[in-house]
Amino acid sequence: MPELTAKKTQVPLYGLLTVQLLTGIMLMPMNNFFGIFLNEVLAFSVRKVAMVIALGQVVGMCASLVGGSISDRWGRKNVLILGVLALVLCSTLYLFRLPWLILILWGIGGAGLGFSVLSSQGYLTLAARPGTLGLFSALYNWGYTIGGAIGVPVAAIILGKDRFTTFGLSLLGLGAITAVFATLLPQLRLPTGKASPAFARGSYRALLQRRIVLLVLLRFLPTCYYGVMALVPLLIKKHGGSNSTVAWYAAGSAILASFAQLAAGRVADRKGVRLPTTVAFITILAAITGTIVTAHSVWGLYVFGALGISAAWALSTLLPGLVRSAAAPEIHGRVFGVLHVLWTLAMILGTLLGGALLEISVRLPFVIVGILNCIALALTIPFFRITAPRRK
Numbered sequence: 138m139p140e141l142t143a144k145k146t147q148v149p150l151y152g153l154l155t156v157q158l159l160t161g162i163m164l165m166p167m168n169n170f171f172g173i174f175l176n177e178v179l180a181f182s183v184r185k186v187a188m189v190i191a192l193g194q195v196v197g198m199c200a201s202l203v204g205g206s207i208s209d210r211w212g213r214k215n216v217l218i219l220g221v222l223a224l225v226l227c228s229t230l231y232l233f234r235l236p237w238l239i240l241i242l243w244g245i246g247g248a249g250l251g252f253s254v255l256s257s258q259g260y261l262t263l264a265a266r267p268g269t270l271g272l273f274s275a276l277y278n279w280g281y282t283i284g285g286a287i288g289v290p291v292a293a294i295i296l297g298k299d300r301f302t303t304f305g306l307s308l309l310g311l312g313a314i315t316a317v318f319a320t321l322l323p324q325l326r327l328p329t330g331k332a333s334p335a336f337a338r339g340s341y342r343a344l345l346q347r348r349i350v351l352l353v354l355l356r357f358l359p360t361c362y363y364g365v366m367a368l369v370p371l372l373i374k375k376h377g378g379s380n381s382t383v384a385w386y387a388a389g390s391a392i393l394a395s396f397a398q399l400a401a402g403r404v405a406d407r408k409g410v411r412l413p414t415t416v417a418f419i420t421i422l423a424a425i426t427g428t429i430v431t432a433h434s435v436w437g438l439y440v441f442g443a444l445g446i447s448a449a450w451a452l453s454t455l456l457p458g459l460v461r462s463a464a465a466p467e468i469h470g471r472v473f474g475v476l477h478v479l480w481t482l483a484m485i486l487g488t489l490l491g492g493a494l495l496e497i498s499v500r501l502p503f504v505i506v507g508i509l510n511c512i513a514l515a516l517t518i519p520f521f522r523i524t525a526p527r528r529k
Contacts, residue, residue: 149264150273152322157257157277159315160221161284164250166292167228167308171243174301179236189240193247194485198478200248201255205474208256209467213263214324216256216470221319223249225312231305255473262457262469263325270461271405271413274454275398282391282398282450344471348463351520352472355414355459357479358513359421362506363449364487369442372499376435390443394450401451410458411521413451418514420448425507432499462524 175181175189208216227246230239257277265273296304373386401413424445431437456476464472487506494502 147266149260149323149325150269152318153257153260153264154273154276154280156217156221156315156318156322157280158284159311159318160224160253161280161282162288162291163228163284163308163311163315164224164288165281165285166288166304167224167246170292170296170301170304171230174231175239178234178301179239181236189243191485192240193243193250194481196244196247197251198481200251201474201477201481203474204248204252204255205471205477208259208470208474212324213256213260213470214319214322216252217260217322218316218319220249220252220254220256221312221316223252225309225316228308228312229305231301231308251474251477255470255477258457258460258473259469260322260325262461263466265457268406270458271402271410271454272399273402274405274457275402277457278398278450278454279395282395286391344464344468344475348520348523349472351516351523352459352463353475353479354516355513355520356456356476357483358509358516359418359449359452360480360483361487361490361509362421362425362445364484364489365491365502365506366442366446366449367484367488368491369438372432373435373438373442376433376438386439386442389439390446393443394447397447397451398454401454405455405458410455410462411517414455414459414521415514415517417448417451417455418510418517420451421445421510422507422514424448425503425510429500429503429507432503463520 172186172190175186181189204216204220223245227242227249230242230246233239233242261273261277262270292304292307295307370386401417404413404416424441427437427441428445431441460469460472460476490505491502494505
């Protein structure tokens, strides 16, 4: 298809949202049932399952750095197609019973996820017109939440009683359709203008700017909290909740988060990204405080957990706007690549921190991530002061 100048048509955005929704429908079931597949079909222990999943995360981190650089050189669409094709190839792992081959395919899927996330976010910031980025960022993130809500129940029906081969073929077909839609996306050109040599050759030295460092910290610190929150379902069950209670918590959190994403995006479009970012951090701190006070009650974990998760998802919705404020379009690919690496590290760190400290005290990990988010809230002041001239 012919190239389009960024921000002149909504067609690229609607196409991207379609690709994102299809990716979510494919990705969420593929990831959710992978551990079960390893454990029940290949007889992997829980420890081995965790190690394999971690392997995919590590490969994804490495791929994000490579993908960020080539995204700025080759274009967002080309790297997005590459990422989707890697995810399609990964979906075939359910067709095999060879552990070494499944490990390779899972690693390819980790790389594909890294490529697709950073390139699709870069495509979004390039395509969205001023005053619409917040809304489309919310709709972009809905691809994961709504896509998962659609894909997981359908996958459960397809799986039936361990029909993993049928499941794999279904994922392969859906992935092929997703790849076709990704190929049909218009190619977007960067805005014309002079770029420094560091920008042009894809060097990561172009990211050694104060505003970028602050942006990285604003991404990393709250994600440590999100990593700890991954253990809340376990705490709900431990403090007297049932499996249905945990399921309702997950569903309620997802619904509330969807509304929070949309609200944050609309406020960002009308008032700028600073106000909803500040409110999101304050809400996270309020949720952490509430969790610390009510840590041994199911209702406290329920209410403040859902509140914190929603605020964290709102921050994710605001990320493209923060990147647009802090970085020139020529380096968006590398910025999103680094942010994806730091997001993964923070998730791992937060989960490990929570797992270690919860054995000492339920409140202790929340105290620590509360301190980290206080630091993040303080960092919003210098960040928005030095990025104010770039804000749109």
